Amino acid sequence: MVGLLFVTFIIGRVMPIDPVLSIVGESASRETYEAAFQELGLDKPLLVQFFYFMRDIAQGNFGESLLTARPVSQDLIRVFPATFELATVGTFFGVLLGVPLGVLAAVKRGSWFDHIARVIALIGYSMPVFWIGLIGLLVFYGKLGWIGGPGRLDIFYVDMVPNITGMILIDSLIMGDMDIFKNAISHIVLPAALLAYYSLAYISRMTRSFMLEQLDQEYIITAQVKGLSANAVIWRHAFDNVKVPLVTVIALSYAALLEGSVLTETIFSWPGIGSYITTALLSADMNAVLGGTVIVGLVFICLNIFSDLLYKFFDPRAK
């Protein structure tokens, strides 16, 4: 945790951009420069600076964004729900399809179904997400017109939803506005399907190898000999033991989606944390970049802790 902050801090320090110069301007006198230099605390030793940095972050103060001229923390609160919404919908469908796919592939090992599942996963591993996103936009939005284009809503719906949770799907449902809800769905469907495909590739492969491990065990044979139906053996015996490691895998893939959102959001002009970080990067808005990095890192760590907790909950041996 402290280490994570330290690395971001160091990245911020080795930046070739002089933070003082960007405040006082090129033509400032030597005295003004020195004053600003001291005000920012840059004359103090590195460790002391790091301490100030930590103190600021603990208070939720990431400094001000050069680009939006607002505190970075406010910006982050504004953009985070969009990413959260997208990654959650993506993971949901990834799990919904990926787990059964993996289980079936393991049960029918070596069959054509297994091979198809393998090819699906391989393609998912090999496809650049920003490219397939573009193609998807071209085909489904440009040529077929089935879905909404980039962004979260059509332009005339924007700002019509009150910001309650920040997740438009939920907010519009709360308001009972079905038009906006449908419109939001038509916008989220493609990016979410893409992310779902990526998590499906990973989840189905992992599910398959976990299942194979279980199906080789002797207790499976015992269950079969007892005369249990194939379904009962697969789902109640083998799958029950797969659930535990699967939780970790799902948490990992969820975290990966948050990360993958950087590219996906750029393609779909999705106003989430990924596109926030990239635009900030390209305009050298360092406070915003560091703030965004810290937040994503924090979510990563929280997910890890959360999956550890779930692990203990599901696995009686871990208690």
Added chain:
Amino acid sequence: MSMDSKNPQKFSSLYEWLTTDAPISRNQARLSALYMSWLELRSNPMAMFGITILLALVLIAWSAPLLAPQSPFTQDLAARLTPPGEGGYILGSDSLGRDILSRLIYGARITLYIVSLVALLAPIVGLFVGTAAGYLGGWIDVILMRITDIFLAFPKLILALAFVSALGAGIENAVLAIVLTSWPPYARIARAETLTIRDADYIHAIKLQGAGSLRIITRHIWPLCISSLVVRVTLDMAGIILTAAGLGFLGLGAQPPSPEWGAMISAGRKFILDHWWVATMPGMAIFVVSLAFNLLGDGLRDVLDPKKSSK
């Protein structure tokens, strides 16, 4: 193998030399183990398919000046955005009238350059850190592994983004950023291997002969860590390509006018609705190459790592 047709007699003796149960020299044992793995790999059609594509890629990159119909930088504004197949542009031309095929062919060099540099540097860093931590133990182990954990806790792409933005955009810095974010898993693997080897009898024997830590690590531990690292690297190569292309796409990798595939997609993005080929072609190239690496990696894992083989 190709020797078969040229010199059958020598091949049969070479074959016997390679497949003998009782190797005479250390080199023969090594080569024969390598040959056995190769035979096994050869029976995997997917992996062979991957190897074929990669060999073709190396060949294309190597002979780029011969193969490319045009210079990748020559602009022809009169022929801008020509569709594929028209006016001598097999894969069409981009917004500055440059031949996309030629740019793809030259781009193969950049891709290979990035991948091979990262695939060389990251495992080496990981090997140093992992073996040092595993063999020396104690507080060195604790500190090194804490550092590794910190890097692992970060989302890779975002950390790479932050690094590149700190270092400045460009191919070398992109390579550096990818290396900085991808060494921790190798360190973990190398450490785990070292821990299992560390207390082996032969290590104790060498220690009694008076070998120092440095000699033990470099001469007796490293060789045993390498095979698991190689498998992991091959599996990671597709990821490296995708990350590099992603950085290029965001404008943080290779800078224009260099024909980097990710940057080419980004340049074609503006025209995607009317001129689909500009962004589609480089994406195909990235997809095929990373698919090839994935196929090869899968095959190699099956051959070299009996534990994880997917029967």
